[in-house]
Amino acid sequence: MRYIKLPSENFEKFFKSLEAWGTVYAPVKKGSIYSFQEVHSPSEIALDYNRTMLPPKKFFFRPKEAILRLKNGRWEEEVEAEPMVLFGLHSCDIHGLKILDKVYLDEPADPYYKSRREKTLIIGISCMPDEYCFCKSLGTHFAMDGFDLFLHELPDGWLVRIGSVRGHEIAWENGELFEEVTDEDLANFKEFEEKRSKAFQKELPQEGLADMLDLAYNSPVWKKYAEICLACGNCNMVCPTCRCYEVCDRWVDAYKAVRERRYDSCFMENHGLVAGGHNFRPTRLDRFRHRYYCKSYFDPSAGYNCVGCGRCDEFCPAKIEHVKVLEEVRGSLK
Amino acid sequence: MSENPYQTYDARILEVKDLTSREKLFTLRFLDPEVGEKFEFRPGQFVIVDIRGFGEFPISICSSPTRRGYLQLCIRKAGRMTKFIHKMKEGDIIGIRGPYGNGFPMEEMEGSNLILVAGGLGMAPLRSVLWYAIDSGKYEHIWLLYGTKAYEDILFRDEIIHLLKHGEAMNCSVKLAYEVESPSCIYLERGFSDRVCRGVVTDLFRGEEFDVNKAYALICGPPVMYKFVIRELLDRKLSPGRIYMTLERRMRCGIGKCGHCIVGTSTSIKYVCKDGPVFTYWDALSTRGLI
Numbered sequence A: 001m002r003y004i005k006l007p008s009e010n011f012e013k014f015f016k017s018l019e020a021w022g023t024v025y026a027p028v029k030k031g032s033i034y035s036f037q038e039v040h041s042p043s044e045i046a047l048d049y050n051r052t053m054l055p056p057k058k059f060f061f062r063p064k065e066a067i068l069r070l071k072n073g074r075w076e077e078e079v080e081a082e083p084m085v086l087f088g089l090h091s092c093d094i095h096g097l098k099i100l101d102k103v104y105l106d107e108p109a110d111p112y113y114k115s116r117r118e119k120t121l122i123i124g125i126s127c128m129p130d131e132y133c134f135c136k137s138l139g140t141h142f143a144m145d146g147f148d149l150f151l152h153e154l155p156d157g158w159l160v161r162i163g164s165v166r167g168h169e170i171a172w173e174n175g176e177l178f179e180e181v182t183d184e185d186l187a188n189f190k191e192f193e194e195k196r197s198k199a200f201q202k203e204l205p206q207e208g209l210a211d212m213l214d215l216a217y218n219s220p221v222w223k224k225y226a227e228i229c230l231a232c233g234n235c236n237m238v239c240p241t242c243r244c245y246e247v248c249d250r251w252v253d254a255y256k257a258v259r260e261r262r263y264d265s266c267f268m269e270n271h272g273l274v275a276g277g278h279n280f281r282p283t284r285l286d287r288f289r290h291r292y293y294c295k296s297y298f299d300p301s302a303g304y305n306c307v308g309c310g311r312c313d314e315f316c317p318a319k320i321e322h323v324k325v326l327e328e329v330r331g332s333l334k
Numbered sequence B: 001m002s003e004n005p006y007q008t009y010d011a012r013i014l015e016v017k018d019l020t021s022r023e024k025l026f027t028l029r030f031l032d033p034e035v036g037e038k039f040e041f042r043p044g045q046f047v048i049v050d051i052r053g054f055g056e057f058p059i060s061i062c063s064s065p066t067r068r069g070y071l072q073l074c075i076r077k078a079g080r081m082t083k084f085i086h087k088m089k090e091g092d093i094i095g096i097r098g099p100y101g102n103g104f105p106m107e108e109m110e111g112s113n114l115i116l117v118a119g120g121l122g123m124a125p126l127r128s129v130l131w132y133a134i135d136s137g138k139y140e141h142i143w144l145l146y147g148t149k150a151y152e153d154i155l156f157r158d159e160i161i162h163l164l165k166h167g168e169a170m171n172c173s174v175k176l177a178y179e180v181e182s183p184s185c186i187y188l189e190r191g192f193s194d195r196v197c198r199g200v201v202t203d204l205f206r207g208e209e210f211d212v213n214k215a216y217a218l219i220c221g222p223p224v225m226y227k228f229v230i231r232e233l234l235d236r237k238l239s240p241g242r243i244y245m246t247l248e249r250r251m252r253c254g255i256g257k258c259g260h261c262i263v264g265t266s267t268s269i270k271y272v273c274k275d276g277p278v279f280t281y282w283d284a285l286s287t288r289g290l291i
Helices: A008-021 A091-104 A111-118 A165-173 A183-198 A209-215 A220-228 A234-238 A284-296 A322-331 B033-038 B080-086 B120-136 B157-170 B183-191 B201-205 B225-235 B281-286
Strands: A002-007 A023-030 A033-038 A064-071 A074-077 A084-089 A120-125 A149-154 A157-162 A245-251 A257-263 B009-018 B023-030 B046-051 B055-060 B071-076 B093-100 B113-119 B142-148 B172-178 B196-198 B215-220 B243-246 B262-265 B268-271 B278-280
Touching (some): A002 A165, A149 A165, A209 A322, A284 A322, B046 B071, B055 B120, B120 B215, B157 B172, B157 B183, B215 B225, B225 B243, B243 B281, B278 B281
Parallel strands (some): A023 A084, A084 A120, B113 B142
Antiparallel strands (some): A064 A074, A064 A257, A149 A157, B009 B023, B046 B055, B262 B268
């Protein structure tokens, strides 16, 4: 890793230089929530945001998109991708993208996702946890790869970690904006990280978690929460790693049709339905439990399917807390 | 071939045949001979059928790879899409992508006995295995235990009756169980009293001696069937690793992206479309919800 410093006074010029790489999207405050929007000036960016409602997955795997277009009886593909710069991603969201990569870039790769991913620059930014964050327990509170540049806040600027060749290129082309990192900067960086580490209020103990949950398959806790759950699917929509989709053909006019896909939710009754009417997850309990198991699955090469961003808690209308459910289920084994 | 895995290839419907009142057999051939040539599959794999402008659905291949030049799909009229394809005629064009899934490990099973256990529509994927095994002649003996609702519901009835009559010459013993009595069934039962009976598919195990050391079981049927059939096989000391079953889920993409076919819990998650649809009983023991 290469480390450089971006002094505060150069931030605006640095931001302007990013526009040469593509349309810049960054967290913007809209009402009481944050969302990734196109920005043209650093003043528009909410640098101290906690989390956006929709995670950055929306740029690569769209809420609704046409994958094929039917013209004269033949499917035509449109694998268009505009160059983009995603500015200000938190570590958990970078980990979220890495989990999506495992799915969408696995052979055969999804060409739409792949093309957008390849044309996008990822710039991370440091953050302070709020009451919903539990990324530290999952090891996703720090990104060691998956970004081009990562900006860590310093009292007088940013300590920048360069995570890719493209990251090097940005630093190279704008050499005059950056400085060498001093001992004082390192001390500040260390102090920030320590302060941050202590700021986490929520913890999800990992020891034997996957097995404990599996053993508690028939726990009454699942039932208790399934009854509280509204099965609205909000948690799926806002989750940075949920990526189920449904496909449907739609006629545009008498001659043209599109094959569209859109976000799907495992809380919807037809998620496990097969032809002939058999449903593999017929009850809300089945579907509730399924989501928690899917999120808690541990892949030895990629970790959990959950990055602890806290969106599912913050945007749950029934106020169900992810960590609390898992803790209670695990506790019910005693 | 296209790099876009969602693109489908034109295939012409060569023949449409009524199998029952609900199921039709579609015989297809790719329009582009090069695509047809490259299209290789194993018994137990499936394809995604694309009716342009109306949607896609997964369906298992029911013809054998030993019979080249065409592809057969047995499609039950069960929903909007399948209702649509049932109206299609010879000469119509549909799209096909695939093949997908792992299929049955036919090479590993060479030289062994095969016990095919089919329930209802489960006969479709197993027909591919059946004719592959018979055509290749690489298997010691093949049993087909087939449970069906009524005489009218017997899929590939001509082939089943042909095998009841002449199967032994091809090292193949067919046994049939039906649930609803009818004159045709009684006629069949009279003709093949040792192989046709009224009951369910597990009744066909009665009195049958399988050499389990040299046998593999391949199962496909409605979800409720698996547990009972597996119990019969385990009672006969067949190793769980030699019990293969092929499963159904709501597959949209076929390539492990759309998430509909995910099964399992925090310790083991499987995609039926790419880790399966063929699984062993060991898989079922380690992945909750598989059967």
